[in-house]
Amino acid sequence: MFTKPIHIKLFFLAVLIAALLLPLFISDAYMFQVVIMSILFAIATCAMNLIIGFTGQASLAHGAFFGIGAYGVAILTKAGVSFWLALPAAAVMAVLIGLPVGLISLRTRGHYFAIVTLCFGVIMWIVAGNWIELTGGENGIFGIAPPGDILVPLIGRIDFSSQAAQYYLALAFLLLTLWALYRIVYSVFGLTFMAVRNNEALADAVGINTFTTKLISFEAANFIAALAGGLYAIVIGAVSPSAAGYGLTFNFLIYLILGGIATLSGSVIGAFAIPILMESLQFLQDYQLLIFGALLVVVIIYFPMGFVGGLRRLNQIIADRRRRKKSEAVHVSG
């Protein structure tokens, strides 16, 4: 009932192999960096997709939870905790902090929910900039060491200060995220998220506890966002309030919408395409943001469902037409 045709599976396999082999073709530290960061942003955007895209609750505190992951890993590793412990711990921390936030903000709906979560996000951002003892204030926490070398059978020693190792680490988490989201989204349980987004009253009437559903989605998104943030901390090596800011939330939102909301591949495509677009607009210098702002408006007008959504819509129109023709043919013969 939720299985994909074989050629799609083969295509994803090909993409996976390409992704695994990519480091062989990138010799350039710059492109490597952009790709690694895009993977991290893709993870966070996928998480945002869960709560905004699939569950329909515009959580604008997402950047703050990314920040909790980043600060969590930074603080714990600085205190001597191994990265491999610090990362899940930071993510659990995000879930714990997310609980009161969710309990309060999920009482509101629509624009109200967006603004309440934005407020929570801004508050956490301000706290990050001012709780000097814990977060280092505006300077943040710097000199965060990458995870220690680990010994892997067959491959040998992995040194995480190299870009290739960071790439595979990030890729592994992206695949893990996509795997988890795939399982959730293409299931009856995932349908309840979409049911809440689509028609909350009806979902309620058919026995779905909408509040709990939203809370689970919110918390799962926070958990994953924090994982992405934790990875960010070791890739960048320094964490300052901008890693927890609302600017980050807006970036994720742009990736999400332009890539294609409520589609798994859309988040990934958005998180790759937009930063790469921004990088390639660097030559415009002072006019970079001018052009980007205008582009954003034009794209949202002409591709309201984003890139993947647009293609999907096209596909659907064609399929519907074909189906209609077929049923007409049946009527004629019958």
Place this chain on the structure above:
Amino acid sequence: MKHLILPMRMAVIGIFAWAALSTNALAKDVVIGFTGPLSGPGAGYGRDVLNGIKMAADDINKGGGITVKGKKYTVKVEGLDDRIDPTIAVNNARRLSSRSKARVIFNPVFNTIAPLMQINQQKTSQFLLMAYSSTPKIEQIPNDLTVSIPPPFTAYVNAFCDMAWKKGWRKGAMMVTLGAYGDEWREAFKHHWEEIGGEILADKPANYYTETDFSAQLSAVIATHPEFLLIGGPSEPTGLVIEQAHNLGFNGGFVLVDQAKMDYIADVVFKGDLSKMGNVIGVAPIVGLPSPVIPEWNKRYEKEYGVHDTFEALLNYSATMIVVHAMEKAGTIDNPQAIKAAFAKVLPQDPTKVPTPFIGTLGPKLLITTTAGEIIDGKYTKVNQYVWWTKDEAAYMELLKSIPASDNVVTSWLPLKGYLQ
């Protein structure tokens, strides 16, 4: 799900097309990189820094460029905007070092300096990081390829305290900008001021970057009846604070943190009317600096860039000069270690050629005197110049010879803990 093939394919094509667009610097150029805020808050500051670097490159190129191992090179400056976002800053630095082969990169904000110090020693993309930030935190991170340009702000703290004390001020109140820099400043100032016997009556920081009306905090600090206010952040809002304090009936003096420049405020905010500023202690006005080339430099700078000159532009101008001359002396344009090692050979700089000459190096720090100035009754007074790194009088007297002097400048020794050699 066929529809997914197209986007994926296009994304892959996109990545490779973009990769193919790599632009290598021309063979005869030596690229100096810059990443910093050129838009958003801090844009003015970032542009001042970049302008200084650009002007140095122009001056070098006008003189025929540099000669390294017999080959002639033109200095090319590539400046990228990072909006103080660490992600973009790292991308920019990678881009500058991988694509443009820049081996020297300037950055003016600690939040982006720290992540750059994480990557500048990686074998695949080494570069010399020219960090323009006065926080001592830079020296806490071990890094052989970082140079910090400005004097530590604590040198200013000591200098300003010294001047304020001599004026007879005892009771102060603080309303400094929020943020890392402001936090460090007010803490250091409070500590030092109380150490020498002064008193701080109130401490109400304000956000100079996002707020523009300071009356709430100002009323609170003024209500404690201080003799002077320690204020400052970026220059323009600092000017506003002075004006608003006067409007609220404050008649005391002001001490400005080193980010705020009194001449800039006087010229830009008060349109040159010094009398509107009251009594002010702060970083010396540029016109008061001892170097003979200052007036000419000033004029050229303002003509070229259409903005008031600042210390940021001056010090980065001088630092860029050090870098390119060190390249000549080291005989390499792409070995950052060798370039840094050659700094010693081009220092001290000649005050008749460079407006703000550096004297030497101390660990990762370039050494330059701190200069403090004052406005009394609508006029600039003489400039105080402080040597802060010599550990004894004798070393100071020895150093005096290489320090620029003029009739308008009083030089003295103000040892700064942690930096004495």
Place this chain on the structure above:
Amino acid sequence: MELFLQQVFNGIMFGSTYAIVALGLTLVMGILNIPNFAHGHLYMLGGYVTYFFFATLGLGFWLSLLASMIILGMVGVVMERVVFRPLTGQPPINDFIAAIGSLVFLEAFALAVWGPQGLRITNPYPETFQFLGITMTVQRVLVIVAAAALIVGLHFFMKKTVLGATIEAVAQNREGAMLTGINVNRVSAITFAISTATAALAASFLSPIFMLSPSMGAILGMKAFIIVILGGLGSIPGAILGGYILGLIEALGGGYVSAAYKNVFAFGALILILSIKPTGLFGKKEA
């Protein structure tokens, strides 16, 4: 006591600005259902346009103010037509993205035209006077008076004019209004124009006191959003009350407790109020 009064005065002045800016936003958000996150940036643009007429062309303060309101009104019409009207029928989150695109554009535009350095127009009324032991400047009093005048004016406009009644009708029932022959598109354009013109008005009054910079609209825009939600979406009295509440919270919190956490008070108050009343102070029951 004097200190307290001074803070209250400052709070009222802040609040006046917030009220005007939020008023414009609540019109657009409540009536057109457009979460115009770029509202703060329109305010910023209004300030720069006033600067252009006042400082660059040398017009007087009041003329510049008028010119700025007219130009921003036109900007509002254009923005509604070009950016938001094509998005009709799309999910609100798309309006939000378009608004982010617009604000990025506006900020980059101001940066390109006027540069990053702060600009300010000379204060036309810099005189200070003492009242109840607190110091005031005429310009600041003017801000408060202008805000009050605008609020009263807008109230009469909405209640006593045909156009105002039409706008209200559209706000209450868009489809219904369309059926009675109201040209909804025209009403949308006019509402947007009023919204942006009031932002320009606020910016004009404040530009002698505050520095203009391309990024100044961001935090104000966010606060306006918060006030609109605080007061209840589309509620004019809510926006006004919310504006003054926020101004006072900030002034008192910033003056007495901690400036660093000043915005935490403001945003925290919103969370508190919404956790008690999920649709804001004057919100309709089910939004």
Place this chain on the structure above:
Amino acid sequence: MFLAKSLTKLFDGLAAVQDVSFEIKQGEILAIIGPNGAGKSTLFNMMTGTFKPTSGLVFMDGHNITGLKPYRIVTKGMARTFQTTSLFDQLRVIDNLMIGYKWRTGLGFWNTLLHTPKWKAYQTEAFLRAMEILEFLGLTDKSEFFIPALSQEEQKRLAIGIAMMGKPRMLLLDEPTGGLIQEETDRITRLIQRIRDQGTTVCIIEHKMQMIMGLADRIVVLNYGKKIAEGSPEEIKSNQAVIEAYLGGEVHA
């Protein structure tokens, strides 16, 4: 099986429903009728937990379910549809149905993430139930369609199907044939009869008198928020108060 005891709902002090009591018996079709604004929907919403009654009690199988949230009431064996056809219009027909079965299963977060054996069993169970309902509705060939591609009538059927998914013992239908033409109405009527024949009790709100008279076993009539009559279709037809409330002729319209 179901009992409403002096239900009252006040909106801003005005009574939308006042002191209404009635009973629904196992296996019958009970219709609630009344002119527009009589309080039918408000009554319905109180029965299903959407509104909390200002006063009065609701019982299901002798259990007090007053004030329970709608999603809890469903688990007591009562399902409902909405007046304006309410579907998950962004999803496919089959998805719409499967959502309706979720509460009966243990398809939670962890089961789904880990694909436990339980998950597999439940997922199959839900799918089979959906296929069963599709066949019952006569929509088997449209299971992959998105909602907008369905006809008005098909949508109405699907809405009933979603409510049926969770195997309710009592079904509450809010104007199931609103906006349909006679032919379609007849088909829906037959569907409702088949539902009842399967043993499900039905409570229905309807405007169409003719249809109700033929379908219902008993009728409750509301006017101005009060119950003015209760009885078999024949009794209602001849009830003076009802005729007056409908201004005479309309009952037969």
